Amino acid sequence: MLVITDENCPPTDFQSAPWNTASLVTPQHAVRRLWNEEALHKFSSSGGKVIISCKAEDIIKGEQLTLREQYALAAQGSNSREKGKQQWLNQDLPDLIEFTVGMKVMVTQNVETDLDITNGVRGTIVGIILHPDEPISRETEHTELKLQNLPLYILVKMGRT
Secondary structure (H helix, E strand, C coil): CCCCCCCCCCCCCCCCCHHHHCCCCCHHHHHHHHHHHHHHHHHHHHHHEEEEECCCEEEEECCCCCCHHHHHHHCCCCCCCCEECCCCCCCCCEEEECCCCEEEEECCCCCEEHHHHHEEEEEEEEEECCCCCCCCCCCCCEEECCCCCCCCEEEEEEECC
């Protein structure tokens, strides 16, 4: 383990091996977000990948939350289940989510324990299927694409299932 703030720490070049593939362990959301954002932009620029971004949304059964539901959600501050109505909260996600094909991802909740899709499992985005109504100009070359609609789905190849 490398503690960068330690005065005895040797100079570390995060652009070369083995540090260019190092994982960050931090209890700070802000540090993790900045690290992930920087890693995504570095990955995108080195591989010529398009960064796709879309607005994070809280929905219930495919519908936008009403103002009353948004207020209740903000006041609640954690996951809950109502009678037959499951709420998936954004789990402190940023307002804008960025991703690209080839990007590494990690599951942060137990989704399907029988299939080993559990907290901590890693995978790679292998495909992004956009909404058919997404207005995309094929004429210009993009380095970033801001979606107006949520993707239909994102295909992730898990490291193990």
